[in-house]
Amino acid sequence: MSAVPVGPPPPSPYAAPDVKGVRLRPPVGLAIALTVLFALVIGFDVFAGYADWNTRALMERLLADAAAVSDAELDRGDRLAGRAGMFQGQVTIVTGIVFIIWFHRVRTNAEVFAPGADKLPRGWAIGAWFIPLANLVLPYWIAVSTWTSSTPSGADGHPRRFRLALVNLWWGTFVLAKVLAWYGGRSYAGAETTEDVRSAATTMLAGDVLDIVAAVLAVLFVRRLTAMQHARAAQGPVVAAV
Template identity: 25%
Template sequence: MQDLKPNEQRSQNAILLIWIALAMNCISLISSYFQYDLLQTAANGGKISAEDITSNDNREQAIGIIQIIVFAVSAITFIQWFRRAYFNLHLRVNHLSHSEGWAAGCWFVPIINLFRPYQIMKELFQETHLFLKRNDIFTNEHFSTSSLSLWWTFWIIDRFFGQFVFKYSMKAETIDELTTSTIAEMVSNGIGIVLAIITVNIITEYSKLEPLMHKVKIVE
């Protein structure tokens, strides 16, 4: 039987990029607050120089571009880890619900990407625990479907709320609209921070289980 492929480096890469994404969310949150303060000054009749406006716009644009790049790279590293984990489980469990390729492809298919990644992640934890238990390998790690449900709930909220914020901010022109857009951006960044922490915890938890499958001696 084929040996499990190493996945530790992929998990470390995914976690590192998620932490970087979290840091960018924090930076964006602070930057949005500065923008909010600037808008409040304008709304209250305070004087704002052209330099202040240009500096704010340049800062927000630069942070936005970096966030997009970091998110893209973070998504790639996460999916690489996710697919390798499901691939390894396929080597030990022959009754999984989906092919290994779906662990990557499901994120890009409309409608399906609203539930299939969660189903595969849940199956990863459930089947790995069952496999280890069947082979008398016990662990202190306790699988909780509630933690995965929380993770996926925040993922869905982050996705749709982020789309709303982006579309609204593109149309915002008045001070009131820009203020609402800025507040929404701060909320969006807060959601992203919570999502990042939950995701890191999930990867870390599964990364403690996966190496235990190496201890199981498979009889050809």
């Protein structure tokens, strides 16, 4: 049998020349890493939620009967809550770092797809997260602009429509979860009575539940935007941008 000639592999859609000094870079690997990290976030949120529920249950028993809860149970509850907070904080920091790297990459790619569409320089995709109060709004604006600029074209040559509902749901849930976690943590640290501890634990539990929802929505957002950019790059984004 004669060997079947094998042609050269198709060129990568990301192996393209610079557009105004900006080069497309694939976000797929970072998106996979984020999927794994957000799964860990969800797992530790469940653990933290259980710790908060346990604290709340202990406080309910104390309010009903002060002699119904032993010092050993209270110590175990404190240790459980401490471990949950430590693990939750560590995985959140690692996930946040990788997310910001991915966020900056997709924002940079969007500048190739639609130069000048975003009024903020691409460096804001990093800096916007560290400005108090402004970090409640600026990353959302960048996400919306990146989402819009990354929309691939359909078979008719017109941009396909990808609704912003996913972006809005993710960001709204994310912000609310962080606000509840911040408020619950401060309330817990300053609690002076059993009722104060119960109230703080309830708030933190609600924050953990919302954080689980936000993590699921974040995975959907990351995977959808990454897929959009991959499809947009395969359509020849550099030529379209120029």
